[in-house]
Amino acid sequence: xxxxxxxxxxxGGRSRHRSxxxxxxxxxxxxxxxxxxxAVDERMWLINxxxxxxxxxxxxxxxxxxxxxxAALRTGYDWVxxxxxxxxxxxxxxxxxxxxxxxxxxxxxxxxxxxRQMPGHFGNRRLHIVTGGSPVATQLLHAAGVALASKQRKxxxxxxxxxxxxxxxxxxxxxxxxxxxxxxxxxxxxxxxNGYAISVPQSHQMAIENVADRAxxxxxxxxxxxxxxxxxxxxxxxxxxxxxxxxxxxTLIEVKTYRFTAxxxxxxxxxxxxxxxxxxxxxxxxxxxxxxxxxDAGILSDAVEEEITERVTQQVDEATEYAEQAPDPTADxxxxxxxxxxxxx
Amino acid sequence: MAVKTxxxxxxxxxxxxxxxxxxxxxxxxxxxxxxxxxxxxxxLYKKYGELRVIDSPLAESCIVGVAIGAAxxxxxxxxxxQFADFIxxxxxxxxxxxxxxxxxxAGDFNLPMVIRAPWGGGVHGALYHSxxxxxxxxxxPGLKVVAPGTPADAKGLLKAAIRDPDPVLYLxxxxxxxxxxxxxxxxxxVVPIGKADVKREGTDLSLIAYGLMLTYCLEVAEKLAGDxxxxxxxxxxxxxxIDREAIIATxxxxxxxxxxxxxxxxxxxxAEVMAIIMENAxxxxxxxxxxxxxxxxxxxxxxxxxxxxxxxxxxxxLLKARELAAV
Numbered sequence: 245x246x247x248x249x250x251x252x253x254x255x256g257g258r259s260r261h262r263s264x265x266x267x268x269x270x271x272x273x274x275x276x277x278x279x280x281x282x283a284v285d286e287r288m289w290l291i292n293x294x295x296x297x298x299x300x301x302x303x304x305x306x307x308x309x310x311x312x313x314x315a316a317l318r319t320g321y322d323w324v325x326x327x328x329x330x331x332x333x334x335x336x337x338x339x340x341x342x343x344x345x346x347x348x349x350x351x352x353x354x355x356x357x358x359x360r361q362m363p364g365h366f367g368n369r370r371l372h373i374v375t376g377g378s379p380v381a382t383q384l385l386h387a388a389g390v391a392l393a394s395k396q397r398k399x400x401x402x403x404x405x406x407x408x409x410x411x412x413x414x415x416x417x418x419x420x421x422x423x424x425x426x427x428x429x430x431x432x433x434x435x436x437x438n439g440y441a442i443s444v445p446q447s448h449q450m451a452i453e454n455v456a457d458r459a460x461x462x463x464x465x466x467x468x469x470x471x472x473x474x475x476x477x478x479x480x481x482x483x484x485x486x487x488x489x490x491x492x493x494x495t496l497i498e499v500k501t502y503r504f505t506a507x508x509x510x511x512x513x514x515x516x517x518x519x520x521x522x523x524x525x526x527x528x529x530x531x532x533x534x535x536x537x538x539x540d541a542g543i544l545s546d547a548v549e550e551e552i553t554e555r556v557t558q559q560v561d562e563a564t565e566y567a568e569q570a571p572d573p574t575a576d577x578x579x580x581x582x583x584x585x586x587x588x589x
Numbered sequence: 590m591a592v593k594t595x596x597x598x599x600x601x602x603x604x605x606x607x608x609x610x611x612x613x614x615x616x617x618x619x620x621x622x623x624x625x626x627x628x629x630x631x632x633l634y635k636k637y638g639e640l641r642v643i644d645s646p647l648a649e650s651c652i653v654g655v656a657i658g659a660a661x662x663x664x665x666x667x668x669x670x671q672f673a674d675f676i677x678x679x680x681x682x683x684x685x686x687x688x689x690x691x692x693x694x695a696g697d698f699n700l701p702m703v704i705r706a707p708w709g710g711g712v713h714g715a716l717y718h719s720x721x722x723x724x725x726x727x728x729x730p731g732l733k734v735v736a737p738g739t740p741a742d743a744k745g746l747l748k749a750a751i752r753d754p755d756p757v758l759y760l761x762x763x764x765x766x767x768x769x770x771x772x773x774x775x776x777x778x779v780v781p782i783g784k785a786d787v788k789r790e791g792t793d794l795s796l797i798a799y800g801l802m803l804t805y806c807l808e809v810a811e812k813l814a815g816d817x818x819x820x821x822x823x824x825x826x827x828x829x830x831i832d833r834e835a836i837i838a839t840x841x842x843x844x845x846x847x848x849x850x851x852x853x854x855x856x857x858x859x860a861e862v863m864a865i866i867m868e869n870a871x872x873x874x875x876x877x878x879x880x881x882x883x884x885x886x887x888x889x890x891x892x893x894x895x896x897x898x899x900x901x902x903x904x905x906x907l908l909k910a911r912e913l914a915a916v
Contacts, residue, residue, distance in 0.1 A: 323662070358695030367694050374661055375694045379685050385651060386686070389658020389666075396614065396640050396664065403658075415678075419651035426646065581691050582730050584699035584754035 258541040264479050266315075268543045274315050274474060275538060276552050278307040278531050281332040283556045284344045285505075287564060288363070292509045296568070297348055301364040302505040303331035305472075308530025309436050309499040311336050312477030313404065316485045323390045323403040325374040325383040328364035329436065329503070330406050338371040341559040345567035352573040358581075359573045381407055381414035384433065388420045391429035402488045404432040404481075409498075410441025412455045421496065425462035428493035432484040433459075435498040436471065442507045443516035456498035464494045471499030472530040475537070502528070593773045596766040598740035599629050599705075602747035603667060605777075607637055610665060613751055614641040616652055617669025617705075626671055627707060627766055649679040653704060657687055660700040665751060673708035673760065674720040674888075687756040688731030702757075703750045708736075709762040709801055710851060710883075711900050715891035721852035721883070726758050727829040727861075733782055734829040736760040738803030740771045742826055745780025753782060760828075762800040769804055785832035787839070791821030794845035794913055797836065797862055799825040802849045802901060809906045818914045828858055833865050840866045844875035845913050851901050854882040876916035881909045 257263075261271040281303050288300040303310065310332025314324065319337050326333045331344065343355050350359035356367050356375070367375025374390065376383050387405030394401040411417060412435055424431045435455045439446050452458075459466025465487075469480045477499055484495035502525035506513040513522070538544035593601070607613045614637075615630055621644035624631030634642040645652045649670055656666035670676045676683070683704065690698045710719035727734045733755055737743040743761065750757035788803065789810050796806040803824045810820040823839045825831065840846050846866060848859035859880040866878050881901045883889070889899045 325658075355697070357693050360695065361693055365693070367697065369661075369694075369697050374658070375690060375698050377685055377689060377693060379681055382654060382682060382686050385654025385682065386658035386661060388651075389655040389660070390662040391658070392643075392655055393659040393662035393664045396659075416650055416654060416681075419646070419648045420654065422646055422648070423651050423655055577695075581694075581696035583733070584691050584696065 260475055260537070261541070264475060264482065266478070270315070271538065272543060272548070274311050274478070275534055275544070276556065277335050278311045278332060278474065278534065279552055279556050280341060280559060281307045281311065281335050282531055283560045284341050284563070285331060287560050288348050289505070289509070291348070291564070299362055299509055300348065301328050301362070301508040302503060303329045305502045305504040305525065305529070306436055306438060307332040308474035308534060309434070309471035309477050309501050310406075312474040313432075313434055313481040313497065313499075315478055316481035317402060317404055320372065322401050323372040323374060323387070325376065325387040325390070325403065325405040326366050327376060327380065327383065327406050327408060327411065329408070330366065333406060334366045334373055337373055339366070339368060339373070341563035342566055345563040346570060349567045349570065350572070351567055351570040352577065353570050358577065380411035381416040383407070384420035385416050385423070387431050388424045388429055391424065391431045392427065394430060395427065400430065400489045400491075402430045402432060402485050404434055406434045406436060408441060409435055409437040409439070409446055409449055409455055410444065413449055421459070421462040421494070424494040425464050428491065430488035430491070431494040432481060432488055433494060433496040435496065436501055437498055438501050438503045440503070440517065442511060454498055456496050459496035462494075464496065466496040466498065469497060469499045471501030472528045472533060474530055474534045501530075590772045590774055592770050593740045594767050595740050595743045595761065595769050596627060596629055598744035598773050599747055599761055600631060602744040603630065604633060604636070606748055606751045607633065607641065612663060613665045613667065614643065614659070615667045615669065616643040616645050616656055618645055618647055618652070618671045620644060620669050625669065627763065629705075630669070649675055650682050653679040653682040653687065656702050656704070657682060657690070657700060660702040661698065665701045667703045667705060667751065670704060670706040672718050673706040673722045674717040676706055676722060683726070683732070683756070684729050688729045691755065692731055699754045700756045701754050703747070703759050704756065705759045705761060707763040708760045709764055710889040710896065711764040711801065713891065713893065713896065714763075714889070716888035719889035721850070723760060723828050724852055724857045727858065731756070732829065733757040733827070734760065735782060735827045736762070736799045737826055738762065738765060738798075738800050738824055739769060741773045741778065742780050742786070742824070744773055745778045746782065746826060748777070748779045749782050752779070757782065760800065764801045765804065780826070783827050783830045783832060785835035786824045786826055787821060787835070788824045789820070789822040791819040791843065793819045793843060794847065794910065795821045795823055795839040795843045796847050796849060796906070796910065797823045797825065797839070798849040799828065800850075802851060805901065805903045805906055806849055808903045809910055812903070812907055813910055813914070816911070818910075820910065831861065831865070833869070836862055836865050837869045840870040841873040844873055845916065846878045847906070847910055847913050848878065848880045849882070849901055849906055851883045853885050854880060855885055857882060876913055879909055879913050881906050
């Protein structure tokens with residue numbers, strides 16, 4: 245079930261986005277990026293199942309948390325250190341459906357890695373998206389370091405680091421939060437808690453209910469947010485970002501959410517979670533829920549919805565067509581950029 | 590020119606680079622007020638302040654991971670690992686992250702950062718304050734590894750490492766810190782990464798070494814001269830990228846090569862040097878390439894008899910060199 249209008253009223257009424265400082269246009273822009281993230285992801289699964297590309301890893305179900313939080317940051321100025329599901333974050337930060345598809349097909353032109361990394365390993369220096377590898381939680385320390393550099397140069401840029409609740413078990417998570425707390429760095433730690441690290445449920449990952457509770461141990465606030473409520477995510481992030489920009493230090497935001505797909509195209513989630521559970525969460529789909537709000541608020545008409553659908557579909561179509569035909573790297577590309585300063589082998 | 594110790598040269602190198610470039614900063618355990626456990630950073634905290642000389646928490650992954658992030662955002666960090674033996678918790682950050690940033694982004698990102706680590710034995714440091722780590726890290730493409738043995742090279746290579754656009758593991762042999770003294774050129778003395786150096790010319794055999802073993806090999810060469818044997822001493826200085834040309838040149842010149850390091854032998858630097866010679870100068874050899882190394886045991890024990898049994902020393906090297914000369 246989508247959220248009822250009465251619930252929306254309870255959360256601040258039909259102008260909730262305005263009370264958060266978002267214009268109607270911005271509210272719709274958030275919606276469109278969520279839709280785009282979903283549409284690119286769905287197309288990737290389709291193509292993967294047709295055998296045209298070997299691997300997909302998904303953002304589906306978490307777009308509200310991702311776009312809601314990214315929307316509280318200043319693109320091109322602030323930094324993000326995303327994890328592999330964060331299509332919503334990187335699309336908000338300026339990557340495109342074409343970039344996504346170039347990565348999906350591992351083409352030479354893939355701006356993340358030139359076809360070297362699996363899809364979902366985002367990175368773009370110009371857009372202030374810190375490159376990520378596959379080991380989890382390492383990016384939290386990178387985010388602390390990026391924020392340290394901002395502090396050293398007396399700049400007020402904020403760095404947001406995203407990770408799953410599985411990565412919360414890594415030592416690097418502790419080390420990053422500890423360091424950021426000591427130096428009151430402008431970091432927003434965002435735990436996208438979707439309940440499972442591949443197959444392992446949260447109950448086997450930690451003995452507590454809320455990852456956010458750990459923030460107390462690092463001397464900064466931790467907040468729990470409904471990750472499928474995009475405006476709630478935006479609101480929490482805005483507060484955390486403002487606090488960070490004022491030099492008051494980090495915040496840990498835990499968004500409670502769910503992934504709709506298996507961990508990846510190589511996973512079978514029927515082995516570890518019941519279909520009924522997935523079905524219940526699908527009814528809390530952050531996109532549908534936000535659409536209901538926008539319609540109730542009177543800014544998402546059928547006509548606007550249709551325009552958005554058309555634009556999104558067109559972008560995905562064009563991106564797919566372009567990327568599928570784009571050239572692969574050549575074997576000569578294997579040995580380049582081992583170092584910035586190219587060395588004779 | 591002035592005579593300095595290795596530790597003075599390192600301190601001076603950092604000081605000059607920090608004065609020259611405001612993006613250079615230090616992070617590590619006890620590097621602040623204490624000036625480092627070996628006093629490598631003595632006085633820098635007072636001079637540059639707490640934003641540029643940062644006492645880190647006792648967490649090596651944090652030190653390196655934070656340095657990576659700072660390097661992403663325009664800084665040139667020098668991350669100090671207090672002892673090379675404690676670098677293991679940071680290996681994920683070094684191997685999977687730092688070494689792969691450039692490659693995995695097809696050159697979009699690069700990390701101008703230095704990881705300094707005091708290494709090596711002969712100081713009664715036991716298992717966990719004596720280790721050699723160069724072979725482990727030299728195996729990783731994307732990293733550069735340097736191991737100077739003289740004050741001049743220590744300073745020059747440190748400056749080169751700080752200015753380098755890629756991550757450099759800078760190994761400073763702790764036994765050499767105050768033992769080895771030498772002339773350090775005044776002014777902006779930079780030694781290029783990737784260039785070995787013939788520290789002594791010779792014609793009968795070649796000794797190839799780095800770090801503390803360089804000092805021992807020079808001592809051995811002097812003794813060999815007394816026997817009428819002319820030994821050339823090649824100081825690798827940089828382990829990765831290794832100076833293949835210099836190795837091949839000395840092998841071709843003398844036809845007899847002895848490689849010396851205190852690290853364990855299996856898949857070690859000597860093995861790589863031997864492979865380079867076999868592939869490129871086999872026809873010039875007058876004897877099998879030989880090596881003197883530490884033994885294949887987990888680490889250097891505390892007891893002095895065991896420590897001496899582990900460490901290569903001038904006597905052991907001399908013995909092997911005479912055996913090689915006699916072939």
